[in-house]
Amino acid sequence: MESQPVPARPGRPRSAAADAAILAATREALVELGWSKLTLGDVATRAGVAKTTLYRRWSGKHELVVDAVAELFDALRLPDRGSLAADIEGVVLQFAAILARPEAKSGLMAVVAESTRDEALRDRIRTSIVDRQKRLVLEGRARAQGRGELPPPSGPAESDRTADLIFDMVAGAVVHRTLVSGHPADEEWVRGFTQVLLLGLAGAAAAGD
Amino acid sequence: MESQPVPARPGRPRSAAADAAILAATREALVELGWSKLTLGDVATRAGVAKTTLYRRWSGKHELVVDAVAELFDALRLPDRGSLAADIEGVVLQFAAILARPEAKSGLMAVVAESTRDEALRDRIRTSIVDRQKRLVLEGRARAQGRGELPPPSGPAESDRTADLIFDMVAGAVVHRTLVSGHPADEEWVRGFTQVLLLGLAGAAAAGD
Amino acid sequence: MESQPVPARPGRPRSAAADAAILAATREALVELGWSKLTLGDVATRAGVAKTTLYRRWSGKHELVVDAVAELFDALRLPDRGSLAADIEGVVLQFAAILARPEAKSGLMAVVAESTRDEALRDRIRTSIVDRQKRLVLEGRARAQGRGELPPPSGPAESDRTADLIFDMVAGAVVHRTLVSGHPADEEWVRGFTQVLLLGLAGAAAAGD
Amino acid sequence: MESQPVPARPGRPRSAAADAAILAATREALVELGWSKLTLGDVATRAGVAKTTLYRRWSGKHELVVDAVAELFDALRLPDRGSLAADIEGVVLQFAAILARPEAKSGLMAVVAESTRDEALRDRIRTSIVDRQKRLVLEGRARAQGRGELPPPSGPAESDRTADLIFDMVAGAVVHRTLVSGHPADEEWVRGFTQVLLLGLAGAAAAGD
DNA sequence: CACTAAGCGAGACGGTACGTCATGTCTTTCT
DNA sequence: AGAAAGACATGACGTACCGTCTCGCTTAGTG
Numbered sequence: 001m002e003s004q005p006v007p008a009r010p011g012r013p014r015s016a017a018a019d020a021a022i023l024a025a026t027r028e029a030l031v032e033l034g035w036s037k038l039t040l041g042d043v044a045t046r047a048g049v050a051k052t053t054l055y056r057r058w059s060g061k062h063e064l065v066v067d068a069v070a071e072l073f074d075a076l077r078l079p080d081r082g083s084l085a086a087d088i089e090g091v092v093l094q095f096a097a098i099l100a101r102p103e104a105k106s107g108l109m110a111v112v113a114e115s116t117r118d119e120a121l122r123d124r125i126r127t128s129i130v131d132r133q134k135r136l137v138l139e140g141r142a143r144a145q146g147r148g149e150l151p152p153p154s155g156p157a158e159s160d161r162t163a164d165l166i167f168d169m170v171a172g173a174v175v176h177r178t179l180v181s182g183h184p185a186d187e188e189w190v191r192g193f194t195q196v197l198l199l200g201l202a203g204a205a206a207a208g209d
Numbered sequence: 210m211e212s213q214p215v216p217a218r219p220g221r222p223r224s225a226a227a228d229a230a231i232l233a234a235t236r237e238a239l240v241e242l243g244w245s246k247l248t249l250g251d252v253a254t255r256a257g258v259a260k261t262t263l264y265r266r267w268s269g270k271h272e273l274v275v276d277a278v279a280e281l282f283d284a285l286r287l288p289d290r291g292s293l294a295a296d297i298e299g300v301v302l303q304f305a306a307i308l309a310r311p312e313a314k315s316g317l318m319a320v321v322a323e324s325t326r327d328e329a330l331r332d333r334i335r336t337s338i339v340d341r342q343k344r345l346v347l348e349g350r351a352r353a354q355g356r357g358e359l360p361p362p363s364g365p366a367e368s369d370r371t372a373d374l375i376f377d378m379v380a381g382a383v384v385h386r387t388l389v390s391g392h393p394a395d396e397e398w399v400r401g402f403t404q405v406l407l408l409g410l411a412g413a414a415a416a417g418d
Numbered sequence: 419m420e421s422q423p424v425p426a427r428p429g430r431p432r433s434a435a436a437d438a439a440i441l442a443a444t445r446e447a448l449v450e451l452g453w454s455k456l457t458l459g460d461v462a463t464r465a466g467v468a469k470t471t472l473y474r475r476w477s478g479k480h481e482l483v484v485d486a487v488a489e490l491f492d493a494l495r496l497p498d499r500g501s502l503a504a505d506i507e508g509v510v511l512q513f514a515a516i517l518a519r520p521e522a523k524s525g526l527m528a529v530v531a532e533s534t535r536d537e538a539l540r541d542r543i544r545t546s547i548v549d550r551q552k553r554l555v556l557e558g559r560a561r562a563q564g565r566g567e568l569p570p571p572s573g574p575a576e577s578d579r580t581a582d583l584i585f586d587m588v589a590g591a592v593v594h595r596t597l598v599s600g601h602p603a604d605e606e607w608v609r610g611f612t613q614v615l616l617l618g619l620a621g622a623a624a625a626g627d
Numbered sequence: 628m629e630s631q632p633v634p635a636r637p638g639r640p641r642s643a644a645a646d647a648a649i650l651a652a653t654r655e656a657l658v659e660l661g662w663s664k665l666t667l668g669d670v671a672t673r674a675g676v677a678k679t680t681l682y683r684r685w686s687g688k689h690e691l692v693v694d695a696v697a698e699l700f701d702a703l704r705l706p707d708r709g710s711l712a713a714d715i716e717g718v719v720l721q722f723a724a725i726l727a728r729p730e731a732k733s734g735l736m737a738v739v740a741e742s743t744r745d746e747a748l749r750d751r752i753r754t755s756i757v758d759r760q761k762r763l764v765l766e767g768r769a770r771a772q773g774r775g776e777l778p779p780p781s782g783p784a785e786s787d788r789t790a791d792l793i794f795d796m797v798a799g800a801v802v803h804r805t806l807v808s809g810h811p812a813d814e815e816w817v818r819g820f821t822q823v824l825l826l827g828l829a830g831a832a833a834a835g836d
Numbered sequence: 837c838a839c840t841a842a843g844c845g846a847g848a849c850g851g852t853a854c855g856t857c858a859t860g861t862c863t864t865t866c867t
Numbered sequence: 868a869g870a871a872a873g874a875c876a877t878g879a880c881g882t883a884c885c886g887t888c889t890c891g892c893t894t895a896g897t898g
Contacts, residue, residue: 176380
């Protein structure tokens, strides 16, 4: 029985090790050089790979950096600290810690900038990074509902709109604080921010009745 | 009064018209080409100016774009719509409208990205754009205090911290909504966002007593 | 007689058809693309053969083209037109006709150029092309001696030196006329050239006594 | 009075030193590397010049090498050795000496090879090298006519045809001897060749009456 | 009214990275 | 073991832009 749908194409298969080496080299170069001085030739050299191998897999600097940065955010976990507020503070602190790393901040804003003129890149960012982390908002809400901190789910449309708003507010505030204002998103700041967010959402939910 | 007649350096004075032409050409090129394809040679040509003239005034692409984009945000005004919520909604909508323009979003994110590795650029952004618009938060709060919607000013430290938080939350959420999530920051969204923000701030103020 | 049944090496024997297909494809590519734009990948594709197959038989572009071009010159025949002058004119015209073909001129000069720095290639050219066609000079002289147009053979050293000179003069003049001067080596030119050559050789033989 | 018709174009003028340095570097690279391993990047480096500067003046490797090699042949002089035969031997020996230099032989055949498919290159070779050296044939004949070794000039058409034939025979034979047969065109060979050529021409002239 | 000093348009210059292409080798699977 | 397919390391290609420079010319103030 041919249970695996592997096409078994002719010719030498692509090296799986090369992909990993390239993404790691990309992050390394981002740390050392930053976005604007990162060159694909240099990444290829660091990865011990030819430039052609790199171009065979990615169409350019932007696509490559999206993939390299996306892996960083996969480390995010929703901690169970006993209360909704504490859970949120925990995940926001993790998010802030990732954003504080040079390989994340330098590359992330640059691809967002480019994505304003490149539909395909925008989709790639949304698929690889944004939508993938929205799970945290949904998990957190579900857990809070289980604890009785939030009312049980209402209509899905309302749900989605609120989840999107939460995501934009959390990610936006942390990014702006870190990259634009240039101050660290430390515990104190996160506590204040979370308080405002949760009280505001609670108030809006009450008013929305 | 500006009584001083300028140091009066020897030699031919710099053309004032050139500066304006260059900044306008920069915005035009941002609209047509976006950040990454904008070249200083092209900007110079559009402005009817030699490349040397451009380099005599700005040290590079990043500095030039900061100045070109900064002018856009100077059009922001705090409208008097009768209530704090309405005032905020008004100014957020203006902000969203500017961010929706291609010359703003493409350039702004790019210089922010670069500023993560360039202290001087970070300062220039803060000076020319961020701090300059923080006036809107302060004006809005003062007006609301005059109306009695907010309690009179307490200590300055507390003040600043809250003003910074508000600024990060507003700017961050609108930027993230517009550029990352890719949805328009329209009236409905702004109303929901403002409601959460104000209720959250009020609740936090009450809790903070 | 070739009675030996070949060493009979283990494994799949090499395809004989492949060799012919590759040489034909090489000439075809020379016609269409010329030497400098001919690529081995393209030749392999045209021949319906993998690049590896090609490299198993030839060590590179130069060697391959030598073999492809050498076959063209094997078509040269010494015609029997009744007199030495007419015989020479006949063979020179054939030579000129081959040199006029694009697959010959483009490739031939290129390998000669490369052979100035590559001893092995120089030998290959001499073996496969030059020495092989020197037979025409020897045949022609023998036939003329049979007819009594030339005196019977003298010492072998003298012979060889004269044969070499004739070959250099004939091949050189035709090549230079065709490729450098860019004019056709037509009947009129060949008649004039042959006349000078034969009268010169006769005079030199008389003076050399 | 504006006697010099110098247009005085705007902008920085091209560096004359760069041209000379590039051509010298090209010859140096031809000696060390030969045609096929010569790269324009390397030439630029040797000349202490940017690749762009090189491409601003020449459209590619072939054009550049034509100019670099052409300068070599400008050193040819028609010596006055007292007789036509001696004069010819002298100039042929000079020609052979130049062709024996690696920077000449490697490059010359390569550009001739390429010129079979490139009309512009063919013209450039003819203009810069071939036609320029045809002067030697004409000078030599004029001098011999002055000495009474040759009859005074007849019709110009006949003249040109004979001059072309002489040029093709001399250049062709020396090139073929040197590059293809791979033997040096030394004094002995040149004497033999010149004898055949002159006796042949004399005989043909007599027969052509 | 010359003289000086800087600004200015034009375009050449030394660099650096780009993204593509060809070379010759290798690693697959199939014959 | 040969062959087809195609990935791979290497390195040159020709182009584009960067930021600097060197021209000749213009436009002020100053002596």
